[in-house]
Amino acid sequence: MTTQSTIxxxxxxxxxxxxxxxxxxxxxxxxxxxxxTEEDVQALRNAGDIxxxxxxxxxxxxxxxxxxxxxxxxxxxxxxxPRADYLSRVRARFGKWIEDTCRATYDETWLSYQQEIxxxxxxxxxxxxxxxxxxxxxxxxxxxxxALVYPIYATVRPFLEKGESDPEAVERMHQAWLKAVLxxxxxxxxxYMREGAW
Amino acid sequence: MTTQSTIxxxxxxxxxxxxxxxxxxxxxxxxxxxxxTEEDVQALRNAGDIxxxxxxxxxxxxxxxxxxxxxxxxxxxxxxxPRADYLSRVRARFGKWIEDTCRATYDETWLSYQQEIxxxxxxxxxxxxxxxxxxxxxxxxxxxxxALVYPIYATVRPFLEKGESDPEAVERMHQAWLKAVLxxxxxxxxxYMREGAW
Numbered sequence: 027m028t029t030q031s032t033i034x035x036x037x038x039x040x041x042x043x044x045x046x047x048x049x050x051x052x053x054x055x056x057x058x059x060x061x062x063t064e065e066d067v068q069a070l071r072n073a074g075d076i077x078x079x080x081x082x083x084x085x086x087x088x089x090x091x092x093x094x095x096x097x098x099x100x101x102x103x104x105x106x107x108p109r110a111d112y113l114s115r116v117r118a119r120f121g122k123w124i125e126d127t128c129r130a131t132y133d134e135t136w137l138s139y140q141q142e143i144x145x146x147x148x149x150x151x152x153x154x155x156x157x158x159x160x161x162x163x164x165x166x167x168x169x170x171x172x173a174l175v176y177p178i179y180a181t182v183r184p185f186l187e188k189g190e191s192d193p194e195a196v197e198r199m200h201q202a203w204l205k206a207v208l209x210x211x212x213x214x215x216x217x218y219m220r221e222g223a224w
Numbered sequence: 225m226t227t228q229s230t231i232x233x234x235x236x237x238x239x240x241x242x243x244x245x246x247x248x249x250x251x252x253x254x255x256x257x258x259x260x261t262e263e264d265v266q267a268l269r270n271a272g273d274i275x276x277x278x279x280x281x282x283x284x285x286x287x288x289x290x291x292x293x294x295x296x297x298x299x300x301x302x303x304x305x306p307r308a309d310y311l312s313r314v315r316a317r318f319g320k321w322i323e324d325t326c327r328a329t330y331d332e333t334w335l336s337y338q339q340e341i342x343x344x345x346x347x348x349x350x351x352x353x354x355x356x357x358x359x360x361x362x363x364x365x366x367x368x369x370x371a372l373v374y375p376i377y378a379t380v381r382p383f384l385e386k387g388e389s390d391p392e393a394v395e396r397m398h399q400a401w402l403k404a405v406l407x408x409x410x411x412x413x414x415x416y417m418r419e420g421a422w
Binding site: 055056058059060061062095097098148165167168169170172173174175176177180201204205208209211212215218219220222223224 | 422
């Protein structure tokens with residue numbers, strides 16, 4: 027995480043991140059429900075070796091996808107249109123998120139940053155990026171976060187295939203990636219939910 | 225849907241189902257975010273031809289999974305343990321859900337039943353099954369619904385492979401199934417969410 031200081035608003039490990047309401051025991055159960063195991067953790071490490079050097083190309087695909095759907099792009103737009111400065115700040119964090127997903131430690135520090143990310147989508151969306159986010163919608167509607175699990179999953183496959191020729195190893199990394207992304211979108215739902223519903 | 229009358233609590237198409245707060249336009253956008261297309265609808269039809277005759281075997285796998293995780297089984301248990309009558313009523317609907325997922329019409333009738341299912345998980349969990357559900361927890365916590373998208377997705381693959389020898393056709397059906405399940409878990413989150421958050 028050596029590039030932390032160069033990424034605007036990136037605060038992994040900061041004591042200012044909120045404590046997660048999710049206990050380590052809750053997390054273990056959630057991993058059980060997701061069939062997420064130590065093998066997935068290892069497969070994600072391997073995926074990271076392949077994906078991290080391709081971060082910019084992956085982000086190009088994802089930003090192309092968001093940019094081609096007005097109802098997604100609108101979350102980054104004020105009344106005059108998309109805010110390039112806001113999109114650019116988010117892009118830097120989104121790139122680091124690829125690495126963080128592949129290297130996740132699944133401990134309390136990690137849970138706390140998941141809660142921070144969740145709150146940045148709902149409770150305090152436009153605070154992190156200050157003026158760059160001014161005039162944009164006050165929340166990201168949760169349905170799109172969960173729906174985007176699919177394209178975020180499907181579109182990494184060709185990038186995994188560029189770095190690994192064994193189809194079984196690709197499949198293992200790809201499935202681990204899907205579980206890791208679904209786990210995060212599930213955690214990010216927390217502040218959106220009614221008391222006790224999550 | 226000829227077996228409707230034999231399935232306890234199954235009310236697809238009933239005028240008593242609540243109207244969905246999700247408009248057809250909202251649904252189209254959500255499908256766009258999920259990369260869900262007409263090709264997926266067709267692939268799901270093909271998947272239905274293969275999966276529906278194997279419904280009981282699939283349910284055995286899923287019930288085995290739930291039964292082997294106390295924290296999942298507890299939603300179907302009262303203070304004396306798992307309620308066999310409750311599990312059996314839900315099982316009949318869960319089987320029909322496989323068919324319904326493969327034959328879904330994605331219209332207002334379908335959206336209305338998604339809302340009905342969502343409310344049965346949260347707003348009024350124990351009403352449909354009356355005495356059979358008595359003493360069981362008042363809601364299904366939403367995190368497990370979303371997490372179970374993964375096992376519900378992963379475990380159907382061998383069943384698809386039993387009915388289709390072309391790996392590409394299996395993959396198309398399997399991806400369509402994943403999108404359809406993720407779409408439903410996203411819709412089912414609605415009543416759990418704070419006003420406007422969904």
